Amino acid sequence: MTDVRVVISGSGKMGRQVAAAVAAADGLVPCAFLDALQTDHTIDDLPVYRSADECFDAVSADVVVDFTNAGWTPVLCASALRHNVRPVVGTTGLPPEFLQQLAKETETRRIGAFVASNFAISAVLMMSFARQAARFFDNAEIIELHHDQKVDAPSGTAKTTAELMLAERKNPFVYPPTEKEIVPGTRGGEFGGIAIHSVRLPGLVAHQEVIFGAVGQTLTLRQDSMGRDSYMPGVVAAVRAVMGLDRLVVGLDRLFGLE
Numbered sequence: 298m299t300d301v302r303v304v305i306s307g308s309g310k311m312g313r314q315v316a317a318a319v320a321a322a323d324g325l326v327p328c329a330f331l332d333a334l335q336t337d338h339t340i341d342d343l344p345v346y347r348s349a350d351e352c353f354d355a356v357s358a359d360v361v362v363d364f365t366n367a368g369w370t371p372v373l374c375a376s377a378l379r380h381n382v383r384p385v386v387g388t389t390g391l392p393p394e395f396l397q398q399l400a401k402e403t404e405t406r407r408i409g410a411f412v413a414s415n416f417a418i419s420a421v422l423m424m425s426f427a428r429q430a431a432r433f434f435d436n437a438e439i440i441e442l443h444h445d446q447k448v449d450a451p452s453g454t455a456k457t458t459a460e461l462m463l464a465e466r467k468n469p470f471v472y473p474p475t476e477k478e479i480v481p482g483t484r485g486g487e488f489g490g491i492a493i494h495s496v497r498l499p500g501l502v503a504h505q506e507v508i509f510g511a512v513g514q515t516l517t518l519r520q521d522s523m524g525r526d527s528y529m530p531g532v533v534a535a536v537r538a539v540m541g542l543d544r545l546v547v548g549l550d551r552l553f554g555l556e
């Protein structure tokens with residue numbers, strides 16, 4: 298079988314880790330970085346392109362893995378699809394309209410694409426367990442904890458977890474009223490009756506607790522990503538899988554048959 302040629306969009310913390318993981322994976326070859334804000338011309342002996350069209354015109358690629366920001370990802374995906382390159386997207390904070398557009402575009406072109414707000418298998422299992430528990434409890438809160446450089450809140454994982462939990466139920470969760478919120482925002486952001494709390498601290502990577510409560514009992518699910526390497530097996534699996542897809546798939550749970 299011929300090697301899968303991979304462009305890495307984003308030369309930040311995740312992008313560099315992805316390049317190393319792709320280089321180490323059998324049958325995958327990193328061929329370039331793509332990053333509009335990067336001033337270096339090469340990173341780890343790979344060429345760096347600043348324009349997506351220029352990159353895909355110059356480099357023969359099968360897949361582009363994107364860990365950048367939500368402003369850039371739609372521009373990247375439009376260019377990738379025009380060049381018959383399959384996007385694997387880990388960037389978070391993407392608007393739902395973009396995902397709808399990507400689903401339509403990939404279906405029309407019959408080309409694979411994959412988007413996941415979390416590539417760590419432990420996080421995907423935590424979301425799956427939270428979804429299972431959701432119909433047995435009327436009260437739930439999510440505490441997500443991330444490093445202090447994270448641009449969006451809540452995390453994509455927290456929002457996806459809440460959406461999955463809500464999809465299992467007829468009614469929203471019960472959000473207990475707080476008569477006096479002395480410090481505004483203390484009760485977190487409310488989403489379908491679930492209070493979501495975002496903690497940002499140096500020293501953290503990515504962590505989440507989902508706490509369910511009922512009379513006389515609670516259930517706490519906790520997941521910790523100790524380093525960015527935790528995402529790499531999921532990214533490599535997605536790069537391999539997207540080659541066999543003919544439309545957009547969202548979520549590692551679907552690739553792993555957990556849905």
Ligand SMILES: NC(=O)c1ccc[n+]([C@@H]2O[C@H](COP(=O)([O-])OP(=O)(O)OC[C@H]3O[C@@H](n4cnc5c(N)ncnc54)[C@H](O)[C@@H]3O)[C@@H](O)[C@H]2O)c1
Binds near residue numbers: 310333366368
């Ligand atoms: N899905 C997951 O499992 C997962 C895991 C970790 C991080 N993430 C997400 O991945 C993204 C990147 O995280 P990171 O820690 O590598 O961040 P980072 O800040 O280290 O890197 C971001 C990269 O994107 C590039 N970039 C930013 N704006 C751009 C633009 N307008 N055009 C082109 N390039 C642009 C920057 O130059 C930088 O190289 C974030 O959205 C983060 O939430 C997702």
